[in-house]
Amino acid sequence: MPSRLRLAACLVVLFAAPAAAQDVELPYWASIDTPEANMRVGAGEQFPIQWVYKREGLPVKVVRLMQGWRYVEEPDGTTGWISASLLSRQRTAIVVGEGLAAMREEPSAESDLRWNLEPGVVGDLGECEAGWCELDVERHVGWVEESRLWGAGEP
Template identity: 35%
Template sequence: MKRLARRFLSGLCAVAAAAVMHAAPALSEDAIKRGPVTNLPIPRYVSLKASKANVRRGPSLTHRIDWIFKRRNMPLVVTAEHGHWRRVQDIEGAGGWVHYSLLSGSRTVIVTADMLPLNMRAEADTAMVAQLELGVVAELQKCSPDWCRISAGGYKGWVQKDNIWGVAADEIRD
């Protein structure tokens, strides 16, 4: 009986080890999902190219317009693709389907903290270039693990990454 139990446990351990080994590659492949149309990562950040964009319930002109984005350069996150359409969300989580021609790969961010210091260098104790109000849209330039260099209103400088929306927490840009 003990021998049978050992064989069963030995077999069970082998099956579990094989399952873990086969699951590991699948997890790493699933970690970066790609859009079926563009083969670009999903989700990914983009910006609104147009000053007015209809946001539709589905990916075609026959679908109802739910609302209209009216802020040029607003950062959005692409969550799905279908033909010439991209499902996007804004900072508040509102979204829908937008035609790809209304979107740009140029990266922008929204300031999420009021009177955010724009520093000369990526350090908290450096000289402040300007202060940015809550909701300001800025051009994204570079990012280190904790800081991003942005440009807004003719000013350029560094802000802490957790005070802006439109860039992934682990994203690094040169």
């Protein structure tokens, strides 16, 4: 009898993890967590590859889940399926918009300028406050206007 109880407990634990993964509130931010990731037209390796991403850290918005696959949207609006194993919950952001984006010492337009960032620069996202977000671009840390970052704020 005790061995049956252990077996039942093991089965509950085994099947609870995938079910819990499906209970995530959508949408949410994620980032590409590998040097190369395939975006497919369907949720499975049997589907054709739509895009090959070679940009680790690129933020994506997860909008649907299906058995180990995530339907994501990227900054330009492209959507497709990426294996969940290729994604991280690490928050990143990409600079968007026209022209250079100022990275400031503090979250204020009057704060000292640290660097100017070109559109397309990706960094690790820190805290956001009063319309500004802390961004770490290869250990260069400063504050960027939230409106210039895709991947910041609510998804």
